[in-house]
Amino acid sequence: xxxxxxxxxxxxxxxxxxxVTVAKNIISKIKSEEEKAIFDGxxxxxxxxxxxxxxxxxxxxxxIPNPITVLKQxxxxxFTEKEKFEKERLEKWL
Numbered sequence: 001x002x003x004x005x006x007x008x009x010x011x012x013x014x015x016x017x018x019x020v021t022v023a024k025n026i027i028s029k030i031k032s033e034e035e036k037a038i039f040d041g042x043x044x045x046x047x048x049x050x051x052x053x054x055x056x057x058x059x060x061x062x063x064i065p066n067p068i069t070v071l072k073q074x075x076x077x078x079f080t081e082k083e084k085f086e087k088e089r090l091e092k093w094l
Contacts, residue, residue, distance in 0.1 A: 013043040014043050018039050020037075021037045021039040041059075041063075042058075046081065048082065055073065057070070057071050
């Protein structure tokens with residue numbers, strides 16, 4: 001079975017990274033400093049695979065000549081990291 005992971009750039013981690021970049025540049029503008037923060041297009045997300053396992057997908061959207069995606073082998077450790085990441089984000093943003 002072939003799976004297309006086209007939706008990865010829509011992962012929240014990219015929106016978070018872009019938001020942090022914009023916020024840094026707004027702060028620079030307010031302080032009359034040069035705006036120099038640039039979003040690097042790198043991020044990753046966990047993919048739950050069932051049976052308490054998850055894989056981890058690393059992405060570099062701006063890699064040349066093509067975006068790079070690397071799917072790390074599913075494991076119980078990535079599942080634990082995924083749950084921890086979700087909990088941290090819920091506490092941080094909501």
